[in-house]
Amino acid sequence: MEPVAVIGAGPVGLTAALLLARWGVPALVLERRPAREAIGSRSICQQRDVLDIWAAAGAGAIADEGLAWTTARTYYRDTELFSWRFADAGTLPPCVNISQSRTEEILEERAATEPLVEIRWGCEVTGLDQDADGVTLRCADGPSVRAPYVIACSGGRPGVREALGVGFPGESFGDRFLIVDLRADLPGWEHERRFYFDPPWNPGRQVLIHPCPESRYRIDWQVPPGFSLADEMGGGLDRRVRQIIGARPYEVMWASVYTFHSRVADRMRVGRVLLAGDCAHQFAPFGARGLNSGVPDAENAAWKIAFTVRGWAPPALVATFDAERRAAAQENLDVTSATMRFLVPQTDEGWTARRRALERAAADPATAASIDSGRFAEPFWYTASPLTTPEPTRPPTGRPPKGAVQPPAPGVIVPDAPLRGGRAARLRELLRDGFTLLTAADVGADAGIEAGFEDVAPGLPVRVLRPADLDPTGGLATALGLRPGEVWLVRPDAHLAAILPRPSRTNITAAVLTAISAQGHSPSGSRP
Known part of the structure; x- marks a missing residue:
């Protein structure tokens, strides 16, 4: 049986490969990078149903090592507007926080024990040709690869989408966000996500704080246009951190600045090539709907391809990937776009409406339902x-x-x-x-x-x-x-x-x- 080709050795690509192997289908993972780089927390918040998929793939250690948080608190300035808790069921935690780097390490360690999975590092796919029987992938350095199907999990960078002629409509937000991973002892914060609208220490903007394993915390500040991380390292970053944690000792593990995108591919399947994860969609992170959508993409693609190549189902089953997972991506786009319209209004009227809604909620908690700090990821x-x-x-x-x-x-x-x-x-x-x-x-x-x-x-x-x-x-x-x-x-x-x-x-x-x-x-x- 020819291996199914998976482009990209990130968490979505490795999940797809492991799930194909679980069905007895070999997978060849092609990764352009020469080796994995452990860079920052990145996508940290993993929902229970995604942990369930990883457990099925043999990567249950992600749930074991992640920090389970249970409560989400939302504040306006110094006032707590509301909080909510996950409903508990089963033996998996409702959600864990764990760095994307560690998630990838666990998945790669699992792949190394799976004889049906091969990872080729330093293998950049530069083109694809399809015919009635399969796909030929051209690689920058090395021979071409032949596969019955391809799952493209190559992230948001240009490449595979463009080679397939797939559009990527949507918008990019000009607002910038500073992200910092730090280690500190913050009693009472260990299992709570905290979201602040317009706190005194970041006026007019918002801050999101997530606990992580080993006394680490991920803090996201909305920062003004023109913000420079290099300039901030001269003392501004320390002031920001101190405004939140006070005089406690801390250590900065990683810092970066980023912007958000809201885009969904106009097709998630082109013939025998399926697009998954950031290759197919990009969302604002409030609600953690990026990787928590990419992993179900991988599962959907893997079982449908496996059932087809093993002769259990007709090729028409693979064709339904686009109908199901593009609908899921569109729902996530709608949810996260509505959140961004509340978090970062694009008009004066929008800012006024947001301020009034926050002030009403601070005075009357019964009106807090109008506050959108992000609806957490959920299965489609x-x-x-x-x-x-x-x-x-x-x-x-x-x-x-x-x-x-x-x-x-x-x-x-x-x-x-x-x-x-x-x-x-x-x-x-x-x-x-x-x-x-x-x-x-x-x-x-x-x-x-x-x-x-x-x-x-x-x-x-x-x-x-x-x-x-x-x-x-x-x-x-x-x-x-x-x-x-x-x-x-x-x-x-x-x-x-x-x-x-x-x-x-x-x-x-x-x-x-x-x-x-x-x-x-x-x-x-x-x-x-």
């Missing part, structure tokens, strides 16, 4: 996907309040839940080995649950799980929201493909075929 709902079978009795309800768990509906990710005993500690560990049929305790054999799918999808991994067998107390079914008589069809990425309140062999088979983009015909069983 594939409710409108061509792979999803709608169910009128289980309609999607819209996003729940911050930190709350979403109700089950076709397209929504299955809630995780702890298990007692057995080979898995939590439910989602059992849901990523293929398609899963979760069945209520009262669903009998006459529903056709046990029927094989060899006649419609040769070799397709499908298995049946009964929550009542995993937890005889009935607590698991209750925690999931599984109703009597229902069967849930769960995709390999733990999203619900269908909820069937009146299951039968006919509608179960139809839902499976829809979920592999094979409605009306079966895959040939041969590799494309």
